[in-house]
Amino acid sequence: MAAVLEIENLFKSFKVGFIPKKREILKGVSLSVAAGEIFGYLGPNGAGKTTTLKCVLGLIFPDRGKIEIFGHPPLSAKGKEHLGYLPENPYFYDYLTAAEFLDFYARLFGLRKKDKEDKIATLLRLVGMEKARDLQLRKFSRGMLQRVGLAQALINDPALLFLDEPLGGLDPLGRKELRDVIVRLKQEGKTIFLCSHILQDIEMICDRVAIIVGGRVISQGALQSLISERVLFTEVTLSGIDPADLIDLGEPVSTLGDRILLKVVQEDNIENLMALVHERRGRIHSLVPRTETLEDIFVEMVRQG
Amino acid sequence: MKIRAIALNTFKETIRDRILYLLFFFAAIALGISRLLAVLTVGDRVKIIKDVGLASISIFGVLMAILIGTGLVYKEIDKKTINTLLAKPIQRWQFLLGKFFGLVLTLFIMTLAMGLIFLVIVLLHTGKLDSRMLLAILFIFLELVLITAVAILFSCFSTPILSSIFTLSFYLIGHLSWGLETLIQKTRPGTGRMALRGLSAILPDLENFNFKTEIVQGLAIDPRFYLFSALYGLVYTLFILALAVLIFKKRDFI
Amino acid sequence: MTKTATLRRKGSATLLIVVLIFLSCGGLVSLKTAVDRIPRKKIPGASIIYIPSGKYLKYATFGYSSLVADLVYLWAIQYYTTYTIVDRFQNLEHIFSIIAELDPRYADPYEIGALIAVNEARDLGLALKILDMGLAKNPDQWIFPFEAGHHAQRAGDYETARKYYEKTMRIPGAPDIAKRLYAAAGFRTMDLEESWKIWLEVYNTAQDERTKRIASKHLYQVKSTSDMNLLKGAVQQFRDRFQRLPSGLEDLVRVGILASLPRDLDGKDYVYNPKTGETKAPSVWWKR
Numbered sequence: 001m002a003a004v005l006e007i008e009n010l011f012k013s014f015k016v017g018f019i020p021k022k023r024e025i026l027k028g029v030s031l032s033v034a035a036g037e038i039f040g041y042l043g044p045n046g047a048g049k050t051t052t053l054k055c056v057l058g059l060i061f062p063d064r065g066k067i068e069i070f071g072h073p074p075l076s077a078k079g080k081e082h083l084g085y086l087p088e089n090p091y092f093y094d095y096l097t098a099a100e101f102l103d104f105y106a107r108l109f110g111l112r113k114k115d116k117e118d119k120i121a122t123l124l125r126l127v128g129m130e131k132a133r134d135l136q137l138r139k140f141s142r143g144m145l146q147r148v149g150l151a152q153a154l155i156n157d158p159a160l161l162f163l164d165e166p167l168g169g170l171d172p173l174g175r176k177e178l179r180d181v182i183v184r185l186k187q188e189g190k191t192i193f194l195c196s197h198i199l200q201d202i203e204m205i206c207d208r209v210a211i212i213v214g215g216r217v218i219s220q221g222a223l224q225s226l227i228s229e230r231v232l233f234t235e236v237t238l239s240g241i242d243p244a245d246l247i248d249l250g251e252p253v254s255t256l257g258d259r260i261l262l263k264v265v266q267e268d269n270i271e272n273l274m275a276l277v278h279e280r281r282g283r284i285h286s287l288v289p290r291t292e293t294l295e296d297i298f299v300e301m302v303r304q305g
Numbered sequence: 306m307k308i309r310a311i312a313l314n315t316f317k318e319t320i321r322d323r324i325l326y327l328l329f330f331f332a333a334i335a336l337g338i339s340r341l342l343a344v345l346t347v348g349d350r351v352k353i354i355k356d357v358g359l360a361s362i363s364i365f366g367v368l369m370a371i372l373i374g375t376g377l378v379y380k381e382i383d384k385k386t387i388n389t390l391l392a393k394p395i396q397r398w399q400f401l402l403g404k405f406f407g408l409v410l411t412l413f414i415m416t417l418a419m420g421l422i423f424l425v426i427v428l429l430h431t432g433k434l435d436s437r438m439l440l441a442i443l444f445i446f447l448e449l450v451l452i453t454a455v456a457i458l459f460s461c462f463s464t465p466i467l468s469s470i471f472t473l474s475f476y477l478i479g480h481l482s483w484g485l486e487t488l489i490q491k492t493r494p495g496t497g498r499m500a501l502r503g504l505s506a507i508l509p510d511l512e513n514f515n516f517k518t519e520i521v522q523g524l525a526i527d528p529r530f531y532l533f534s535a536l537y538g539l540v541y542t543l544f545i546l547a548l549a550v551l552i553f554k555k556r557d558f559i
Numbered sequence: 560m561t562k563t564a565t566l567r568r569k570g571s572a573t574l575l576i577v578v579l580i581f582l583s584c585g586g587l588v589s590l591k592t593a594v595d596r597i598p599r600k601k602i603p604g605a606s607i608i609y610i611p612s613g614k615y616l617k618y619a620t621f622g623y624s625s626l627v628a629d630l631v632y633l634w635a636i637q638y639y640t641t642y643t644i645v646d647r648f649q650n651l652e653h654i655f656s657i658i659a660e661l662d663p664r665y666a667d668p669y670e671i672g673a674l675i676a677v678n679e680a681r682d683l684g685l686a687l688k689i690l691d692m693g694l695a696k697n698p699d700q701w702i703f704p705f706e707a708g709h710h711a712q713r714a715g716d717y718e719t720a721r722k723y724y725e726k727t728m729r730i731p732g733a734p735d736i737a738k739r740l741y742a743a744a745g746f747r748t749m750d751l752e753e754s755w756k757i758w759l760e761v762y763n764t765a766q767d768e769r770t771k772r773i774a775s776k777h778l779y780q781v782k783s784t785s786d787m788n789l790l791k792g793a794v795q796q797f798r799d800r801f802q803r804l805p806s807g808l809e810d811l812v813r814v815g816i817l818a819s820l821p822r823d824l825d826g827k828d829y830v831y832n833p834k835t836g837e838t839k840a841p842s843v844w845w846k847r
Contacts, residue, residue, distance in 0.1 A: 014557075014559065054388070054558065054559075057388075057391070057392045058391065058392075059388055059391055059392070059557070059558040060557045060558065060559070061555065061557060077394040077396075080392065080393060080394035081394050083392060085388070085389055085392035086389075087385060087388050087389055089385075090389070091384050091385060091386060092386055092389070093314070093318065093386060095317065095318055095321050096314075096317070100317075104310060104314050105389075105393065107307075107310040108307055108310055108311075108390075108393045108394070108395055109393065109394070110307075149389075152389060153389075156393075162392075342629075342633060345633050345636065345637070346629070346632065346633055346636065346667070347636055347667065347671050348666075348667030348670070348671060349666070349667050352629065352665070352667075353629050353633070356625050356626045356629045357626060357629070360623050360626040363622075363623075364623075476621075477621055480621035480622040481618060481621070484618045511622065512622060515622045517622070517623075517625065517626075518624065518625040518662065521625060522625075522662075522664045522665075524664070
């Protein structure tokens with residue numbers, strides 16, 4: 001499958017300060033996004049995620065390196081026809097209503113009048129903003145702006161969608177809705193490039209990820225291959241047992257009333273623990289095996305980098 | 306087409322700007338005051354009304370152009386609305402031109418409104434309409450177009466306050482052009498003089514658009530001069546816009 | 560502190576502020592009226608006087624020079640009608656020259672400046688200077704020398720008036736009356752030949768009856784004055800020779816002092832009073 005987005009050896013530095021000092025942000029970023037996948041781009045704050053994105057979108061001019069979108073360079077009109085972009089902390093023209101705003105962008109794509117109106121209505125419905133259609137954007141809350149932002153990114157039915165920290169600032173319901181939308185878009189055949197540092201969401205929906213630390217991509221690949229299924233430890237919540245008896249079996253994490261949260265590392269100890277509880281007529285409230293998460297890998301990699 | 310979309314959007318943005326209406330309000334007051342001032346004079350009353358009227362349209366028009374124009378591009382960059390815009394298939398120069406034409410349209414409407422009030426006041430006072438007043442107002446508008454281009458140029462790389470100062474300086478320098486002439490005549494021939502001559506050629510001569518005095522006094526103006534001024538204005542505006550496009554083209558939007 | 564006590568405190572604070580506002584307002588108004596009563600030595604904007612030259616002010620007006628000219632002129636009118644400033648005429652020429660530099664073609668200031676100079680400052684020379692400035696900057700405007708002539712004439716300086724009327728005459732588009740005034744002033748300065756010539760010209764080029772009549776009246780006046788001068792001189796000669804007044808004008812011809820007796824324009828004889836020796840014209844020139 002041809003790569004939808006190809007970045008090779010991207011370098012970018014900025015001159016910062018009154019006496020310009022060169023600060024290198026991107027120190028040779030390379031990655032590749034295939035068609036129809038949800039690609040996660042992760043990294044700590046300041047690693048260069050947004051800078052990479054802006055280089056791809058033609059907002060920033062890289063010092064060195066090659067970028068190809070559907071085989072075209074970033075600034076070409078062909079490259080941009082099939083792109084959609086939702087920025088971090090979106091802010092749009094205050095004085096326009098949601099409908100006017102989408103109409104304005106639709107005109108930039110040269111959509112015909114009838115198509116335009118249908119499209120706007122559909123998109124507003126998709127992001128759940130039909131009721132706010134004629135409300136001025138200045139009155140929108142952060143979450144509402146995010147939704148309208150997504151609508152704007154989809155106005156040209158793009159094949160490649162760039163989302164920069166789209167889930168930040170949404171309430172749990174909003175995040176679930178957005179995750180569902182992203183998955184649905186993938187099912188429609190779109191490719192999605194997702195920048196984020198909220199690892200739980202990435203873990204839930206991404207197919208492949210790249211991790212950028214200090215301006216370099218230190219890891220890239222399918223999510224499944226990065227995370228092993230190995231169980232790290234098990235968290236057991238129990239009550240009715242004397243803490244003294246539990247010392248050999250596991251590490252007490254916290255106590256609330258007579259409930260104890262125990263961290264059990266050895267798998268055998270779980271069976272022993274369950275036998276003990278049964279014997280002493282205690283109760284096990286929960287038993288949660290913790291597998292390696294993306295967060296674990298991530299923290300480890302950042303620490304190493 | 307795309308420039309038109311941006312222009313219309315910019316027009317919607319600027320026509321809702323409160324500064325515009327504040328300035329328009331002051332302009333209307335100034336036009337009203339012209340009648341009061343006329344009462345104080347001994348002799349020709351209409352001259353006072355015409356002078357104050359045209360000067361008001363000019364001053365407030367320039368203020369509108371500067372105050373709104375200098376924020377136009379800067380706001381988009383500062384508020385990052387430009388990022389989503391430029392991610393769409395639109396060229397940077399189309400964006401810039403769209404902004405320019407949007408503001409020009411707004412200024413056109415404002416000048417028309419102020420001009421109408423002025424002409425009505427003059428009509429009430431003299432009972433007749435001098436078509437040359439329209440010419441004076443037209444050339445004031447042309448000057449505003451050029452000032453707008455300059456404001457947008459500075460807005461591409463500077464904060465609104467600095468841009469306002471630069472654009473205002475441009476306006477003031479443009480009206481001091483014959484101060485430079487006198488300086489040239491007083492300088493001894495040599496490199497200094499040539500440098501000054503070069504400077505005077507490139508610096509804007511905004512007096513070219515200033516027909517206020519002649520028209521109020523009823524003096525004749527060679528029609529070729531009108532044509533020349535209009536052409537000068539358009540060419541200079543083109544020059545400034547080209548500069549702006551150049552600066553804007555290679556800019557990183559961090 | 561109880562709730563009502565707090566409320567009362569808040570209420571009295573507001574009341575205090577309101578009282579303060581009213582007091583300061585009243586204070587402002589009474590202070591202003593008191594200050595207004597003090598006669599001012601200067602009025603605001605008087606620093607205009609200290610501007611060295613209008614030439615440089617023009618550079619500082621950025622294309623609004625005619626507006627600034629209007630404003631300075633308006634200010635000047637207020638300044639010169641403020642009678643408490645006793646030394647205000649010192650800078651009359653300076654201020655009006657500033658206005659002239661800013662907008663040379665603005666006619667009113669020259670005229671009004673001259674009026675102020677003549678009527679209030681009682682300085683004819685100053686008025687003429689201002690009007691000269693106007694003419695220098697507007698050589699096609701006949702109104703300036705015309706008014707100068709009028710001012711000079713009113714002050715009794717016919718020589719100067721005559722010079723200005725001549726200047727007026729030479730400007731194309733000047734009204735015909737300028738010519739007549741020139742001739743009349745000329746008559747006053749006793750340049751009778753020139754006066755006769757001009758009046759004759761006026762008479763011959765007159766477009767209407769009225770002008771012709773005026774011209775002929777003046778022609779009569781000039782001729783009769785000239786003739787009467789001649790007769791008076793002759794009578795004096797006779798007196799010197801014969802130690803007595805002639806009994807009639809014919810005596811002057813008889814003894815050879817005059818070749819013939821002049822007649823007035825209508826062909827009538829001059830009236831001679833043998834007792835006083837005075838000659839008079841048979842008609843009053845302006846009643847003809």
